Amino acid sequence: MPELPEIELLKREIEPKIQNRTVLEFKIRNHKLRWPVPDHLPKTIVNQTILKCSRRGKYLLFHFKHGVQIIHLGMSGSLRFIRDESPGKHDHLEWIFNESIILRMNDPRKFGAVLWHDLENDGKLYDNKVFKNLGLEPFSTELTDQYLHKKLSNKKKSIKQVLLDGHIIVGVGNIYSSESLFKSRINPLTPASELSMKNCSEIITSIREALCDSIDSGGSTIRNYVNTNGESGNYMKNYASVYGRNGLPCNVCNSKIIKIKQNGRSTYYCPICQNLDKKRSSNLNI
Known part of the structure; x- marks a missing residue:
C-alpha cells in the first residue's frame, strides 16, 4: 500500500x-x-x-x-x-x-x-467520514511529546499497533512504524501506556526522520508503488534497517533481525537493540 x-x-x-x-x-x-x-x-x-x-x-x-x-x-x-x-x-x-x-x-x-x-x-x-477518525499529521506542530504521552497513557495495546491504527498519528504505516521504533530503540511489543515522555519524544523524532528519508529517496516500493513516471522508490534500498530484513544482521549490533505477526501484520525488529524484558513479553497481547 x-x-x-x-x-x-x-x-x-x-x-x-x-x-x-x-x-x-x-x-x-x-x-x-x-x-x-x-x-x-x-x-x-x-x-x-x-x-x-x-x-x-x-x-x-x-x-x-x-x-x-x-x-x-x-x-x-x-x-x-x-x-x-x-x-x-x-x-x-x-x-x-x-x-x-x-x-x-x-x-x-x-x-x-x-x-x-x-x-x-x-x-x-x-x-467527511473518511477523515473523522484520523490523528494528527506527523509534521504537525500540535504533535508534541506531551500530546503523545497523554494519548498513550490509557492504551494497553502494543505501541506498534497504536501507531498503525492512525487514530493518534496518521500515516505511519507498517514500514515506517517498524523503522521508527528501531530508530527509537523501542520494542514493538511494548504496551503503549508504559512509554515515558522521553520515549514519546524519541518516537516523534524517529517518525519524522523515517518519513523525510523516504520522501528524499522517492518513497518505498514493496510491490506496486511507482511515481507518476513509473519509477520505483529507493527507501528500502537506501535506508531500511529492519523492515523486510528477517534473518539478516542488524546494522548496529549484528544480531539477526526478527519477524513476528501483530494483528496479522508483519513486524520486524532487532531483539538486542530493541530489547524487551522477557518476564513481561509473555503477557503482552500481540
Whole structure:
C-alpha cells in the first residue's frame, strides 16, 4: 500500500502539472472500486478548474471551487501521466486536461477509492467520514511529546499497533512504524501506556526522520508503488534497517533481525537493540 511519503511525493509531482488546469473529460471505465465511484463525477468536474492539490494522511485531494475529489490508492493503486497509451485491464479512471495531459489511475486489486465532497451540501471537508477518525499529521506542530504521552497513557495495546491504527498519528504505516521504533530503540511489543515522555519524544523524532528519508529517496516500493513516471522508490534500498530484513544482521549490533505477526501484520525488529524484558513479553497481547 502506498503510504504517507508516497502520497506526499505524488502530490508534489502532480500539482505543478494540473494546478489551475481545467478538466476537459473524466473517464470512468470501472465504478467498482472499494466504494463505488459516484456516477455524477464526469459532469461534476468537467469544465471545472483544479485550484490546488493537498494531502490528508494517505488521501490525495483535488480541490475545485465547488468541492473536493478525494483519492485513495488502496493496496495496489497508482497514478501516472500518460500520452496515447491504450488503457489496460486495470486502468479504471482518467483525468484529461488540455495540452494532451492525461492522468490515469490503475488499481489491480480495486481497493482504491475516488469520492466527492460537495463544499456546499456536505459541510466542512474534514468532517467527511473518511477523515473523522484520523490523528494528527506527523509534521504537525500540535504533535508534541506531551500530546503523545497523554494519548498513550490509557492504551494497553502494543505501541506498534497504536501507531498503525492512525487514530493518534496518521500515516505511519507498517514500514515506517517498524523503522521508527528501531530508530527509537523501542520494542514493538511494548504496551503503549508504559512509554515515558522521553520515549514519546524519541518516537516523534524517529517518525519524522523515517518519513523525510523516504520522501528524499522517492518513497518505498514493496510491490506496486511507482511515481507518476513509473519509477520505483529507493527507501528500502537506501535506508531500511529492519523492515523486510528477517534473518539478516542488524546494522548496529549484528544480531539477526526478527519477524513476528501483530494483528496479522508483519513486524520486524532487532531483539538486542530493541530489547524487551522477557518476564513481561509473555503477557503482552500481540
